[in-house]
Amino acid sequence: MSRKRQATATDVARLAGVSQSAVSRAFTPGASIAEETRERVAEAARQLGYRPNAIARSLTTRRSRIIGVAASYLQNHFYPDVLEALSRGLQARGYQMLLFMPDAGRHADPQLQEVLAWRVDALILASTTLSSELADQCQAAGIPVLLFNRTSRGPSVSSVTGENERGGRLIAEFLVAGGHRRLGFLAGLENSSTSRDREKGFAGWLAENGHPPPLREVGLYQFEAASAAARRLLARPDRPDAIFCGNDHMATAVAEVARHEFGLRIPRDLSLVGFDDTGPARWPSFSLTSFSQPVQPMVDATVALVCEMIENPAAPTRHEVVRGELLVRGSARMPPEGCVSLGEQLVWRPVRDG
Amino acid sequence: MSRKRQATATDVARLAGVSQSAVSRAFTPGASIAEETRERVAEAARQLGYRPNAIARSLTTRRSRIIGVAASYLQNHFYPDVLEALSRGLQARGYQMLLFMPDAGRHADPQLQEVLAWRVDALILASTTLSSELADQCQAAGIPVLLFNRTSRGPSVSSVTGENERGGRLIAEFLVAGGHRRLGFLAGLENSSTSRDREKGFAGWLAENGHPPPLREVGLYQFEAASAAARRLLARPDRPDAIFCGNDHMATAVAEVARHEFGLRIPRDLSLVGFDDTGPARWPSFSLTSFSQPVQPMVDATVALVCEMIENPAAPTRHEVVRGELLVRGSARMPPEGCVSLGEQLVWRPVRDG
Incomplete structure (x- = not known):
């Protein structure tokens, strides 16, 4: 197979009758150019089989227009949803x-x-x-770093998270108001900020309000590990009557074990509350009461913040917290009051004295 | 914030006491270099804060070592699993x-x-x-293209798929052997090769064996559209007693509607079979009988094929088909014979005359 000589930007400029800089702008996402010019350039490029070269462009502009994204743990529906929204959000910004x-x-x-x-x-x-070392390297190189759905213990790095601690507090209050007396907490990854902060809110509210600490197991945010943890919790003679699961993914695992291995009915025998409001949590089989981490607002905040950080790498560290709601569905016994309609959704808005 | 002068490969070579080409090889994924040399280079790079420049490298080697991946529809658990495996497989090859x-x-x-x-x-x-146009452009530019879990109607493009047609045929045979008499088919996206091929196998086997064509609805591979299609199918006076859903994602939607809106028991009142063997299909609540598309073998085949295509862009088009099994779980009535154990899994191996 022989390759033809690759057409250059100069060839395109000549055929379209525009400057070479107009060709460059036509192929730079976000660059300013008249629509009519852009179309002339596109047509000339099509005729010549010209493909813009992003590598060459990045050498000229010193901007790669690539953002590195680390993601994993896609078993949890929350992350595929985040990836799709993030991909669209970043693409829209070029x-x-x-x-x-x-x-x-x-x-x-x-x-x-x-x-x-x-x-x-x-x-x-x-x-x-x-790692602190890599954070230092990024800072020295002027590369903005943003943590999504996590915060860093060590070096101060900008972040976008949900309301982990407030969510945990509200869930404790909701379960106590619903008349539950033996609460359980299923932790995620012990070294994750989400699990720590959710537990801090949950256990903190209980302690401040004179309730015993929750029974505790660790589910590592994984389906299998959460299933095993559920077996340990539910086999206890002092089995909890309600479990706050560190996320929805683990809560579905607990629901499966409770129903199919222990024959428990939810919520009559066991109340479950999750965190995230994602995927199967909304299906009738699970109908999980869950504190929401709204994907689109969290991703919007991330895209906006990362673009600002690219424009101004010297800007101070910021921590954006996106508001969630305790969405009340069928997996946990409801308190006699405090559940109010928000659109088509029931949410928990505790009635407080004064 | 001031930036230090960025260390160069020459600085690293001098400090490590090696050639510049050794520095380059140390940072080129897959390049041959003695481990001891690689470590000396890494240590010198660390001391100097040197970062290799993949953009410059790609200009020299004329290989970007980037593979473009188009994915979406991550609501279907199959695709997040594929993305994780693909990312690991490609990373392992540099x-x-x-x-x-x-x-x-x-x-x-x-x-x-x-x-x-x-x-x-x-x-x-x-x-x-x-599009044909883009396929031509890629071919002219010598960029290999591979379709994953789909084939192309138009220009011949290499592909890796599961056994869509054979799976559809086996499912028809399985349901008829299980004594079902009114079969339904829930199509995915009408213009997708997966839906077309699965239906071709399913309806083809029925026609060849003297059975009426299945009742048919379209679920577009989406949860909401599949739920709506299930409502139409299940509200019919001649409701099907078994539905082959074009994938597991739609099958879970059908199970939810059948149970929670029509009060049907699965499989007593309705048998369901899916395709993919992924995520919630394996949970006890769904326990879906499903034709598998094994993610790791499909991704392994994809990574191997794409690497071959990069080495030899002129190689002829190839279509790799990865073998699946009809995994028998609890969502469909079982035939009296033909279900055999394969490891811990029950699979359907029809008994044929002769």
Whole structure:
């Protein structure tokens, strides 16, 4: 197979009767150019079989228009939803997404290095945190880093999260108001900020209000590990009458075990509350009461923030928190009051004295 | 914030006491280099804060080591599983994944053009087919294209698929052997090769064996559309006693509607069979009998084929078909014979005369 000589931007400019800079702008996402010019350039490019060269463009503009995205744990419906929204959001701003999936348990630095070699304009980390060393390297290189649905214990890195702690507090209050007396908590990954913050809110509210601490098991945010944890919790003589599961993905696993292995009815024998409001949580079989992490607002905040950080890499660190709601469905006994309609959805708005 | 002068490969070579070409090989995925040399280079790079430049490397090697991947429809658990496996498989071969998600219903060409501008080494399309024009462009530019879980009607493009037609035939035989008499078929996207081929196998076997054609509805591979289609099918006076749903994602929607809106018991009142063997299909609540499309073998075949195509862009088109099994679970009435154990799994191996 022989390759024809590749047409250049100069060839296109000549045929379209425009300047070479107009050709360049026509193929730079977001660049300013008259629609009529853009169409003339596109037509000339089509005729000549010209393809713009993003690599050459990135050398000229010193902007790659690539954003590195680390994601994994796609078994949890929340993350596929996030990926789709993020991809659309970044594409709309003229960015491509270089996706990499760190292996669970393996240090992500070597893979991140390869992503950084592409001179990405920014990094969005949705499934890993950053080592201090790599955070320093990114800062030295002026590459903005944003954590999605997590915060960093060590170096201060900008982040977008849901209301993990407030969600945990509200769920504790909701379950106590619903008359539950033996509460359980199913933790996710112990070193994740989401699990820590949700537990802090849940256990914190219980302690402040004179209730015993919840029975506790660890489900690692995984279906199998959550199933095993549910077996341990439900086999106890002092079985909990309500379990706050660290996310919906684990809550569906607990529901499966409770029904199919222990013959329990939900919520008559056991109340379940999850976190995220995603995927199967909304199906009638699960109908999970869950604290929401609304994907589109979280992704919108992420795209806006990352674009700002690219424009101004020296801007101070920011932590955006996107508001959620405790959505009341059928998986947990309802308190006698405090559940109010919000559109077609029932939400928990506790009635407080004063 | 001031940036230090960026260390160069020459600085690293000098400090490590190796040639510049050794530095380059140390940072080229898959390149041959002694481990001891690689470590000396890595240490020198770390001390100097040197980051390899993949953009410069791609200009030298004329290989970007980026593969463009089009995916979407992540609501169906099959695709997140594919993405994770594909990302790991490509990373292991030293490739990065430039992911883009074509908007449903919109022509993907403009987005593909931007991906091609990155001089990707290959394109894997898991959620869209290629227009003839773009296929020609890719061929002219020597960019291998591979269709995943789909085939192309128009220009001949290499592909990796499951056994769509054979799966459809086996499911028809299985349901008839199980004593079902009014079969339904829930189609996916009408213009998708998967839906066409599965239906061809299903309806073809029925016709060849003297059975009436199945009742037919279209679920577009979407949860909501499949739910609506299920309502139409189940409200008929001649309601089917078994439905072959074009994939598991639609089958879970049908199960939800059948149970929670029509009060049907599965499989006593209605048998369901899906396709894919993915995610919730395996949960006890659904326990779907399903023809499998094994993700890891499909992805392994894809990664191997795409690497071959990159090495030899002139190689002839290939269509790899990965073998599946009809996995027998609880959602469909079983035939009196033909179900055999395969490891911990029951599969359908029809007993044939002769």
